[in-house]
Amino acid sequence: MxxxxxxxxxxxxxxxxxxxxxxxxxxxxxxxxxxxxxxxxxxxxxxxxxxxxxxxxxxxxxxSYDRNGYEWDVGVHYIGDMGSEHTLGRRLFDHITDGQLKWAAMDSHYDRIYLGDRHVDLVAGPAAFAETLKAAFPGEEQAIDTYLKYLKQVSGAMPGVVLAKLMPATLTGPFRALAKRRAPAFLNRTTREVLESLTSNQDLIAVLAGQWGDNGLPPAESSFLIHALIARHYLHGGYYPIxxxxxxxxxxxxxxxxxxxxxxxxxxxxxxxxxxxxxxxxxxxxxxxxxxxxxxxxxxxxxxxxxxxxxxxxxxxxxxxxxxxVKRSMASVCLYIGLQDTAEALNLPRTNLWLYPGADYEGQLARFWEDPEHADIPLTYISFPSAKDPSFAARYPGRATIEIVAPGPYEWYQAWADKPWGKRGEDYEAKKEAYAQRLLAKLYEKLPHLKGKVDYYELSTPLSTDYFCRYERGEIYGLDHTPDRFExxxxxxxxxxxxxxxxxxxxxxxxxxxxxxxxxxxxxxxxxxxxxxxxxxxxxx
The missing domain is CATH 3.50.50.60 (FAD/NAD(P)-binding domain)
Structure with a gap:
């Protein structure tokens, strides 16, 4: 960079x-x-x-940052619960900005989960969300309905979780014990454990857990609490700051x-x-x-x-x-892409793409950690910020941007950690370039018409995250959201x-x-x- x-x-x-x-x-x-x-x-x-x-x-x-005539966000790929002035998130944003921050809705199909060649969309609105999943997974209607009830129950338990963190330390223990008795039993079990109690259909489980990149842990390791909060957060769609x-x-x-x-x-x-x-x-x-x-x-x-x-x-x-x-959360890389055309002309979607080789998230991750050069990338997230922001075309005429996020362990880049930012040498740049090409291939696989349209790209690594945000090992989500973390x-x-x-x-x-x-x-x-x-x-x- x-x-x-x-x-x-x-x-x-x-x-x-x-x-x-x-x-x-x-x-x-x-x-x-x-x-x-x-x-x-x-x-x-x-x-x-x-x-x-x-x-x-x-x-x-x-x-956000801009370079070479393009602008990218570094972490705000989408935010939920901004469509109504009555949600907690929206009320809080309006309070701290005096109502000056405005929002644009994404497509109603806000997330598209790919399991190999098959894909299932997550659609805004509880009814549409359930209807789409039931059409994709006939026979799983009860599991889907129960899942949505579980999300609501977790949301209802959160005031107790918050209050426990605000009470004097001497009262926390008794209050937590009381709150646990009143909370659903599945609140802090692993996501996979809870989902497998609802259904044995691994593809359905993979789709329901398809946003696991939003907390950095696959379903076998994450607490259902964080999964449910994220899923419910986006249940009414995704939004982007204008x-x-x-x-x-x-x-x-x-x-x-x-x-x-x-x-x-x-x-x-x-x-x-x-x-x-x-x-x-x-x-x-x-x-x-x-x-x-x-x-x-x-x-x-x-x-x-x-x-x-x-x-x-x-x-x-x-x-x-x-x-x-506690453990630091997963580190990642981000490929920032610039294209010399508008999002509209390039037909860029206002839908996020989540690309997985298949439904076995934990197995894919394990194979990748063991042989990262040859194993398939276990998670590729593709976002289109210039399509989400209705003001982008006026601010950057004839330009469009894409961002691709994927796992990128700190250990891969640790050898260059003591080198100055921007001057880490040819070997470091070559390593980044090799991964960038793999991520571009993922993009072209789903959007082949973009081949030859890319004008500029650069890959950010965990070393960049440390340099700019002081997360020493690139842990963008802070702490792992395991059940232990919430204890x-x-x-x-x-x-x-x-x-x-x-x-x-x-x-x-x-x-x-x-x-x-x-x-x-x-x-x-x-x-x-x-x-x-x-x-x-x-x-x-």
Missing amino acids: SSPKPSTLRVGRRYRSNRLNGPYDAIVIGSGIGGLTAAACLSKLGKKVAVFEQHYTAGGFTH GGASEIAKTIIPVVQQGGGEVFTYADVTGIVVENGKAVGVTMADGETVRAPVVISNAGVFNTFGKLLPADAPHRVDYQSHLTR QDWLRPKTRIPGLYLTGQDVLTCGVVGAMIGGLMTTVAVSGVKGLPLAKRMFVG
Whole structure:
């Protein structure tokens, strides 16, 4: 990847110590959507918040970048529940953007699951979703109806899961025990185990689990909780931000600024300052110390407790022990593609394509890890952002974009990890090129008319994810969403260190809305009684 050129997509104010305008009520480390949500919500509660982002643009995985006359998102491929103003996700987005972020619906057939040559579409709306699956799998009507009931039951159990993370630690144990008795028995079993209790049809199971790339774990390893949340999240279709993913941070930052706060970029936090057992600020890469009574880390638990917390901080040893109980999520690569024609002329769909060799997801992954050069790619996800965004053609006339995401373990690229970004050498570029060609072949297999139309492409690896987003091994979803992960009581907004809070996807679940809810939870944990009306408004409506 070549060095980035100045971009109109960059949002946030470049950090300089003389631009600080304290004192601040709270500091947020990292401008991912969880951090921005917490900052905006606190701002609306009258708090002055400084957000520090080490990247050149704010937004974390919700940012966009442009190069060679094209624009791509890096993580916002689609978002569910944006079609109604009454859903939690939409209410929260409207709250933190003052209603300035607008949405475009994808095609009603929002996801297309390929099992080899066969494909089945996931269609928006519970009735249409069920009808399409029943037509594709005659005789499985009861299993499909029960599956939809299960999704609803998981959704109904989530307020208890959230409340348990907000209660004082002394009450958490008894409350969790009570919540477990009231929750469905399948809530935190593996996805495959639950689906196989409904049907023995492996193709149907594969289609129902066909979005497993949205959490990074195949169904035999993931908790049904995360599967159900994702499936229900998209049950009414997929949506895309008009103007591209960079509009998310662009519309949130003014809300942070309304409270006197700011979102700083090129603002590298190197440590959390702890005095007398309390978190009281952060140290910047330039040596500046910025103080605030509240420090919120959106940097992930591995960075927070493994790198940023000083060695003599209270409970640090305990937290580092906790880190051994969770695993980093799967790493991936992304191929960014530019075409010199419009999405309309190229007939690019507003449907995501999920390409699998067959229904045996776990077996395909195992064969790929064992022999990645020769085994078929176990998961290929293809997204068409320029087709999803109705403003793209006006902003980039005569251009179109495609993104392809696939598994890409950190170990494949580890040998180049100590090399400077953009200067990792010919061997690294050759390795990237070989995988890029395999992914292009997958694209042409389903859309052969695009052969010869590609003008530009570049492959991002886990090393890029580490460089830009500080996920050391390219773990875009933070922590693996296994059943064990959801048994970890310490994954909560309020830490055992006074003044230090967590936010983002590690607090609750991955995904844009999952991380946003993490931001809302952190707001409530920080503000206490003052945050309860906000929580009630968001969760109840």
